[in-house]
Amino acid sequence: MSICVTVEMFMFHVYILFTLVFISVCGNKTILQYFGSLDDYQVNATETSESKYPWIARVIHSRSSYVPHMCTAACIDEAIFVTAARCIYNLKVNYTRILYNSKFYDALAFVVPSVPTKQSYDDIGFIVVRSKNSKKWPVIKPFNGANRTDKAFDWFKKLEHASMKYKIVGYAMRKWLHRISVPERQYDLSELDVIVSLDICTKLLTNNGKDKIFRVPCYHSCTFQEFKKKNSKCQKYHGVEGGALIDTTSNKLVGIATWTISYSKYEVPVGFSVLNSKNFFDDFRCAKRIRNDNGLLIVKGYYQSLC
Numbered sequence: 001m002s003i004c005v006t007v008e009m010f011m012f013h014v015y016i017l018f019t020l021v022f023i024s025v026c027g028n029k030t031i032l033q034y035f036g037s038l039d040d041y042q043v044n045a046t047e048t049s050e051s052k053y054p055w056i057a058r059v060i061h062s063r064s065s066y067v068p069h070m071c072t073a074a075c076i077d078e079a080i081f082v083t084a085a086r087c088i089y090n091l092k093v094n095y096t097r098i099l100y101n102s103k104f105y106d107a108l109a110f111v112v113p114s115v116p117t118k119q120s121y122d123d124i125g126f127i128v129v130r131s132k133n134s135k136k137w138p139v140i141k142p143f144n145g146a147n148r149t150d151k152a153f154d155w156f157k158k159l160e161h162a163s164m165k166y167k168i169v170g171y172a173m174r175k176w177l178h179r180i181s182v183p184e185r186q187y188d189l190s191e192l193d194v195i196v197s198l199d200i201c202t203k204l205l206t207n208n209g210k211d212k213i214f215r216v217p218c219y220h221s222c223t224f225q226e227f228k229k230k231n232s233k234c235q236k237y238h239g240v241e242g243g244a245l246i247d248t249t250s251n252k253l254v255g256i257a258t259w260t261i262s263y264s265k266y267e268v269p270v271g272f273s274v275l276n277s278k279n280f281f282d283d284f285r286c287a288k289r290i291r292n293d294n295g296l297l298i299v300k301g302y303y304q305s306l307c
Helices: 003-026 200-205 224-228 278-292 302-306
Strands: 041-043 056-060 069-077 080-084 097-100 103-111 124-129 166-174 188-197 218-220 237-239 244-247 252-260 270-274
Touching: 056 080, 056 166, 069 097, 069 166, 069 252, 069 278, 080 252, 080 278, 097 124, 103 278, 124 278, 166 237, 166 252, 188 237, 200 218, 200 224, 278 302
Parallel strands: 041 166
Antiparallel strands: 041 237, 056 069, 056 097, 069 080, 080 124, 097 103, 103 124, 166 188, 166 244, 188 218, 218 270, 244 252, 252 270
16 A cells, blocks of 8 residues: 555544544533534436436425425335435424425424434434325335344444445535535435445544444445555445435345544545334334324324334
8 A cells, every 4th residue: 555545544633533533622512523413415426317226305394395405215105205314303394395206295294213322323214294195105114134142232233234225315416516505406216325334434433443433334336455555446336415325136125324423535434324223113103003094083193102
């Protein structure tokens, strides 16, 4: 490896360590930098069509316009969509709607995580919509390849990743355009083949894996070995809030993109939440109860009582 690459990687590790030190000194308010928010951009990804992914959707914070676009979502059951929980925390239900299969659906309720994780790195949110406008709901079924058996993600490392082909799909801008802060920004549906690993964030975001801070499921366009060799594959990137990570072999939704670390020098991995935790299934049941409820009296705390 050339001295230039060594210096770049050293500076990146210094950047990460500085961030962590800054967090430890400045307290809880700054700790959100630990698992940073996604900026909804892509680099060298492939534009694709909604007809290829009829279950994909956009979350829009307006009942009268196509903007502002907030994040990507996926339909996993009739009138029920999943996205990154941090996308819906600051939204208002009565302003939010889903653009899905070229139709708008008003949000009926949000289901936020019943047991949130540190800085939402593993949190999935649900959006239940009013379902009277549609008779057909193209869906993608959640991953069911393994149950969680521990909190350290050892169960994830044991998955047969070699037999699975991963792709990330979502609405993104081109890099640098995402820096322009206007509501009319253009988001196009794009996809990218990625590699999934439990160790890739640990190795790339810390000192060669010596620190286990980021030992969580992540995806990237290349392996750690390819990254060290400056393989051109590593110049590709796709990181959008609520992005759908799918296994194209089984056509199942494996995870939802939830966080990353921003670094302008080169592209880094993206963390995601796997749709198989107890909390996920509990919140999914809650979303179904809200969708199936025929009650007419809507008062404060009404939907919460259903769950």
